[in-house]
Every structure is written in structure tokens, then in C-alpha cells.
Amino acid sequence: MTSLLEAYQEVVGPQVVQELLVVAARVRHRSMQHINSTAVGGGVAEILTRLLPLLADIGVRATWDVIRGDQRFFEVTKAIHNALHGKGPPLTPEMWEVYQAATRANLEQVQLKGDVIFVHDPQPAGLVEARERIGRQWVWRCHIDVSTPDESTWGFLRPLVELYDAAIFSMPEFAQSLSIPQYLVAPSIDPLSDKNRELDAGTVSATLDRHGIDAGRPVLTQISRFDRLKDPLGVIAAYRLVKQRHDCQLVLAGGGAADDPEGEQTLEEVRARAADDPDIHVILLPPLSDLEINALVRGSTIVFQKSLKEGFGLTVSEALWKGKPVIGGAVGGIRIQVLNGVTGYLVHSPEGAANRALELLRNPALCRRMGENGHEHVKQNFLLTRQLKDYLLLMLALEHPGERLIRLP
Amino acid sequence: MNGPPAFVFYTERRLVLLTGFKAGNLPELLRYLRRVSGASIFYHTHHQYLSQHFEKPLFHNDFAKWTARALLEDVLAEKLTAIDLLAFSSIRQLRERIIAVIEEHITGSTRPAREARPDDLFHFCESMSFLMPTGIVADSVDTFFDKIRDISNLSLFCHFFEARLRLDRPTNDFSLWLRGLGEEQLASRIERLDPYAMTLDELRDEIVRVGESR
Structure with missing residues (x-):
């Protein structure tokens, strides 16, 4: 066994690794190719970076290619992304022409060599047009929240998606009315990445010190972009209610405001609302702050994810994995990560968040138990190894179209 | 022979x-x-x-x-x-x-x-299920009750739930096999277990107990 596989085995246990090897043995005769639009940054690249070496270690041939595009193309794909999220104006025919031109250029450049080609998100989705010429099996992996897409934008994309053999969505709510099979594969976190790996106590306390956070007093934290939908003002309101009855500090940390005017505005509102409270720490994180985020969460007592709207919200799993109870808004994927009263609490208002935070602060044993449950819940359901197993099973499923009960020799 | x-x-x-x-x-x-x-x-x-x-x-x-x-x-x-x-x-x-x-x-x-x-x-x-052999085989009633201790919940699920409802078998696979060997009493005792009223871990324990008390 390779050292990487051994490292995962230490975290997930031998049974999970054994299971991966059993399934891998049945799909090894076919290669896998992943295609997305960015080599670094963003959740998809993060997962693929780790998935590829793991696939190699379990004996499945896999490659990863990245499409190219100019600024205009990425503006268009950003617009597609926003419209599919249900926010932002619909795509215009002119924008679609930009998309198609970039697709044609990429069809010339990207070597389509896998037996099963996994195309991630809308940016490279058009590559499937090569299918008629080269065959192979094609899977569209949609990582974004398409529960309420802008219908006209989805109308552009849908005929392309239906050229695939299968689509994958992250939550049942994202399923569409499509002529191809749709699979449910929840996203996952990588337990060995800088954002999630174990840290020594020294690193955690040094990080808290650097930000002037007192490790001796309770810390409530929300890690997220400065975005109104993450409700940072609601979190401050909850903190103020808690503070009237229990000593605590608040950390609001996140990045990504630089090229997002709305984000900058939200950050300003957050800073204004925090005013001169020395116990509120608003931290704007630069890109590549994974270790810092890891340490901030590990140094927290309770983690909030008080979103008003959420796709999946993997920050919840990241906190649960570190043994922190999470108080989350009862929206999107938060509802399957926060098992109400078991791994944390689902809330609908700042008052609800404050009540639950007080309950946990006053009961350290409950806090600990929920943290342990959360760690176990993530271990069972939201780790990279589970996602890898699902991809392998999907390879197997593609060999049995239309079947629901497959007997293997 | x-x-x-x-x-x-x-x-x-x-x-x-x-x-x-x-x-x-x-x-x-x-x-x-x-x-x-x-x-x-x-x-x-x-x-x-x-x-x-x-x-x-x-x-x-x-x-x-x-x-x-x-x-x-x-x-x-x-x-x-x-x-x-x-x-x-x-x-x-x-x-x-x-x-x-x-x-x-x-x-x-x-x-x-x-x-x-x-x-x-x-x-x-x-639900899309892939059924596959575990590699574990029992060639006698004794080895069956011995091996049952180590089989996974997924295996139990397969032989109890899938077998009856999706593979058109009249009962769970264990009872079916035991009955075929003439072990009617063991077969019906396992058949009487209600897998819906307990966890799969509890179900395994119950089957083990049937084996121990034979």
C-alpha cells in the first residue's frame, strides 16, 4: 500500500480503503478523465488535486485536463454560474456565442483520451459535442446549486447536458427534469488537506494570538465569504444576545471580497456593525489561508453557518470534522450536515442562534458530545474517500444502463 | 461426492x-x-x-x-x-x-x-444496488453461524431486505438455505426475526444467538 493510501487509512479505517480497492478492481479496465476550468483555487480543483493521486494509488488510470478561455469567456461562465444559482441576469444569445466559440477552441486543444470523461460544471460542458465523433462515455458533474435556476439560462445548457450519459448533482433538491440518468453524489472534504488536517496546539494558539483572540474565553466563529446570504450581520446580532448573558468572543473570517463590489460593501457593513467591540474579530483572509482557517476553527468553541441561502455549505462539514458543534441556518445542504440536536442546531433567526449558543456554552459536555457526533457524521458521509467510491460505482453503473439491481460475479 | x-x-x-x-x-x-x-x-x-x-x-x-x-x-x-x-x-x-x-x-x-x-x-x-460476492463462503451450518459474526451490515441488508423484496425470494436468504439443508427449525427461527424492528447490528446479534442456542 502506498504512503498516501496509508495516510487515508489512518483517518478512515481499513474497511473503507478495502472497499475502495474492491470497487476499483472492477473498474480498472477503463480510464477516467476529469476536465474542469481551473487548475488551482476553488473547491473542484481542490478535490481533483487530491483525487488524482488517490486514483493512481488504487490502480485506476486517471487524467485531469483544464480548459482555456479568455477574460470574456470567464465573464460569460460567471454569468451562467450566477444565473443557474438563481441570481443575476439571464444569459443572452451573444454571451452564448462567446461560450460556444471558446468550446470550439477547446475542442481543438484538449485531448479527449479517457474511456469515461467527467466534465465538471458549466464551463467545459460544451466539450460533449465531441461525443458524436469520438464516442466514449460522458458524465457531467454539476457542483453548483441549481435548485432554482434561471430557466432561460438553463434552456441554453440543458440540450448540452442531455448529450451526456449521466449527470451528477450534490443534493436531491438540485435534480432536474432530464432525459438522462441523474446521480446523487454529495461533495466531500479532504481530511488530509491544510484546511482539515490535525494541527498541533501550538499552531492553533499562535494563530489565535496573532489575531488578538483570547484562547481562555469562549470563541464563536463563522467562516465564510462576506456575503449577505451568509448573514454575517445576523451572526453579530446573535453574538450580542449571547454576550448579555455569557462571556464570549466572535470571529468572522472569510475572504474573496477583492473583485466583488457587493462583498466589499458587506464587509464594510460588518465592520460598522462590529464598531469598536474589542471582542469581535473581523478577519479578511487572503487567498491560500487554509491553515489559518483550520487553526481558527480548531480554536473555536462553537461554529456558526447562519446562511439565509446555501448550496451545500461544506464549511459545516469542515467544522464538524474538527469536533465543533455547528449552529446553522436551516437551508440547503446545512440541513443534512447539521443533524438538529445531534451534531448542532438548525436555526431560523439570530434569537434562535443565540439561544442555542447559550445552551452549548453552559453545557460543555453537550458541546463535546455534539462535536464527537459531528466528527463521526462527517467520517461516515462527507469525506473524500466516500466521493471517490461513488465515482467508481458510477463508472460501474455506466456499464449497466437502465439497471437498478446489478448482480456482479 | x-x-x-x-x-x-x-x-x-x-x-x-x-x-x-x-x-x-x-x-x-x-x-x-x-x-x-x-x-x-x-x-x-x-x-x-x-x-x-x-x-x-x-x-x-x-x-x-x-x-x-x-x-x-x-x-x-x-x-x-x-x-x-x-x-x-x-x-x-x-x-x-x-x-x-x-x-x-x-x-x-x-x-x-x-x-x-x-x-x-x-x-x-x-436505489441502485450492486450485489457482489464477499468471498466468504459457509459449507456447513456450523461455519455459517461462525461466519455470520463477521459479515457487514451491507451483507445482512442484501440477504434480508433485497432478497425478499427485490430478488423475488419467498423469504430471507439465510432461512432459504437452512431450509434447503433440512434445518427447518433454524430457518423458521431466523424467519421470525423482524429486521424492521431492530438495527442491523441487533439483527446480526439475534442470528448469532439462534446459532448459539441450537
Whole structure:
């Protein structure tokens, strides 16, 4: 066994690794190719970076290619992304022409060599047009929240998606009315990445010190972009209610405001609302702050994810994995990560968040138990190894179209 | 000379398919219950038995859980929970029973149908199961009860739930095999265990106990 596989085995246990090897043995005769639009940054690249070496270690041939595009193309794909999220104006025919031109250029450049080609998100989705010429099996992996897409934008994309053999969505709510099979594969976190790996106590306390956070007093934290939908003002309101009855500090940390005017505005509102409270720490994180985020969460007592709207919200799993109870808004994927009263609490208002935070602060044993449950819940359901197993099973499923009960020799 | 047939332990791996069908009230739920595949009915009545639970769930089937949570139809939820899954030997019968319970409830109800919140619709999924041999084989009753201690929950699920409802076998695979060997008493004792009333770990313990007390 390779050292990487051994490292995962230490975290997930031998049974999970054994299971991966059993399934891998049945799909090894076919290669896998992943295609997305960015080599670094963003959740998809993060997962693929780790998935590829793991696939190699379990004996499945896999490659990863990245499409190219100019600024205009990425503006268009950003617009597609926003419209599919249900926010932002619909795509215009002119924008679609930009998309198609970039697709044609990429069809010339990207070597389509896998037996099963996994195309991630809308940016490279058009590559499937090569299918008629080269065959192979094609899977569209949609990582974004398409529960309420802008219908006209989805109308552009849908005929392309239906050229695939299968689509994958992250939550049942994202399923569409499509002529191809749709699979449910929840996203996952990588337990060995800088954002999630174990840290020594020294690193955690040094990080808290650097930000002037007192490790001796309770810390409530929300890690997220400065975005109104993450409700940072609601979190401050909850903190103020808690503070009237229990000593605590608040950390609001996140990045990504630089090229997002709305984000900058939200950050300003957050800073204004925090005013001169020395116990509120608003931290704007630069890109590549994974270790810092890891340490901030590990140094927290309770983690909030008080979103008003959420796709999946993997920050919840990241906190649960570190043994922190999470108080989350009862929206999107938060509802399957926060098992109400078991791994944390689902809330609908700042008052609800404050009540639950007080309950946990006053009961350290409950806090600990929920943290342990959360760690176990993530271990069972939201780790990279589970996602890898699902991809392998999907390879197997593609060999049995239309079947629901497959007997293997 | 050939001995008695050996018992080959199978296990399964699972994927979930999404149908794109969603219901926001009871009439819509009924409409899709009639239309979805058997694999969907099986998924929504069985997947929770494989999930890890930190506390005993109030409802084991998704239809009951959703009608209670999203439609506040507690009476219907209780009736759906009370459906004895062991009483059916096919998904078709089970589907008909679920539909009948809901229809009866709608007919008897004087209230207008409640609507779920738009973010709490019932999304129909389907279960896709890959059955494969574990490599564990028992060639005698003694070795069978010995090996059963080590088989996984997925394996138990496969031989108990899938076997009866999706593989058209008259009973669970263990009882079927034991009966074939003339071990009628052991076969019926395992047959009398209600896998829906316990966790898979408890079910395994019960089978082990049957073996110990023989």
C-alpha cells in the first residue's frame, strides 16, 4: 500500500480503503478523465488535486485536463454560474456565442483520451459535442446549486447536458427534469488537506494570538465569504444576545471580497456593525489561508453557518470534522450536515442562534458530545474517500444502463 | 461426492439516482407514487436502515417522515409508519399499500390539502444496488453461524431486505438455505426475526444467538 493510501487509512479505517480497492478492481479496465476550468483555487480543483493521486494509488488510470478561455469567456461562465444559482441576469444569445466559440477552441486543444470523461460544471460542458465523433462515455458533474435556476439560462445548457450519459448533482433538491440518468453524489472534504488536517496546539494558539483572540474565553466563529446570504450581520446580532448573558468572543473570517463590489460593501457593513467591540474579530483572509482557517476553527468553541441561502455549505462539514458543534441556518445542504440536536442546531433567526449558543456554552459536555457526533457524521458521509467510491460505482453503473439491481460475479 | 450447497455471502454497494420528480402536497405525492420505479419505493422505505443513527429515528420511511415534517400530517405519518414491511413479498404490494393508506387519509380528511414549503418538497430518488460476492463462503451450518459474526451490515441488508423484496425470494436468504439443508427449525427461527424492528447490528446479534442456542 502506498504512503498516501496509508495516510487515508489512518483517518478512515481499513474497511473503507478495502472497499475502495474492491470497487476499483472492477473498474480498472477503463480510464477516467476529469476536465474542469481551473487548475488551482476553488473547491473542484481542490478535490481533483487530491483525487488524482488517490486514483493512481488504487490502480485506476486517471487524467485531469483544464480548459482555456479568455477574460470574456470567464465573464460569460460567471454569468451562467450566477444565473443557474438563481441570481443575476439571464444569459443572452451573444454571451452564448462567446461560450460556444471558446468550446470550439477547446475542442481543438484538449485531448479527449479517457474511456469515461467527467466534465465538471458549466464551463467545459460544451466539450460533449465531441461525443458524436469520438464516442466514449460522458458524465457531467454539476457542483453548483441549481435548485432554482434561471430557466432561460438553463434552456441554453440543458440540450448540452442531455448529450451526456449521466449527470451528477450534490443534493436531491438540485435534480432536474432530464432525459438522462441523474446521480446523487454529495461533495466531500479532504481530511488530509491544510484546511482539515490535525494541527498541533501550538499552531492553533499562535494563530489565535496573532489575531488578538483570547484562547481562555469562549470563541464563536463563522467562516465564510462576506456575503449577505451568509448573514454575517445576523451572526453579530446573535453574538450580542449571547454576550448579555455569557462571556464570549466572535470571529468572522472569510475572504474573496477583492473583485466583488457587493462583498466589499458587506464587509464594510460588518465592520460598522462590529464598531469598536474589542471582542469581535473581523478577519479578511487572503487567498491560500487554509491553515489559518483550520487553526481558527480548531480554536473555536462553537461554529456558526447562519446562511439565509446555501448550496451545500461544506464549511459545516469542515467544522464538524474538527469536533465543533455547528449552529446553522436551516437551508440547503446545512440541513443534512447539521443533524438538529445531534451534531448542532438548525436555526431560523439570530434569537434562535443565540439561544442555542447559550445552551452549548453552559453545557460543555453537550458541546463535546455534539462535536464527537459531528466528527463521526462527517467520517461516515462527507469525506473524500466516500466521493471517490461513488465515482467508481458510477463508472460501474455506466456499464449497466437502465439497471437498478446489478448482480456482479 | 457433492456435499450440500455452500452459502455464498454477498454484499452490496449503493448509488442513489435522482428522478427529478418532486411533490409538495399529498395529491402530488400520490401521483408520483404511482409512477416511480420499484427501486424508488424500495429506496424511500429502506435506506434509513443502512444509515448510521445517533438516536432512534421516529420514522424509518421517508414518506412518513416527510408527511409529518413538511405537511404536519401526524396521523398519516403514524399510519405510514405502521405499515408492516414484513407482510409484503414484493415492492408492488408495498407500493399499493402505501397508496391505499394515503388515499384513505385524503378521503377521510375534511381539511384542504396542506402545501409543503418550497424548500421542503419531497424529492423522489431511486436505489441502485450492486450485489457482489464477499468471498466468504459457509459449507456447513456450523461455519455459517461462525461466519455470520463477521459479515457487514451491507451483507445482512442484501440477504434480508433485497432478497425478499427485490430478488423475488419467498423469504430471507439465510432461512432459504437452512431450509434447503433440512434445518427447518433454524430457518423458521431466523424467519421470525423482524429486521424492521431492530438495527442491523441487533439483527446480526439475534442470528448469532439462534446459532448459539441450537
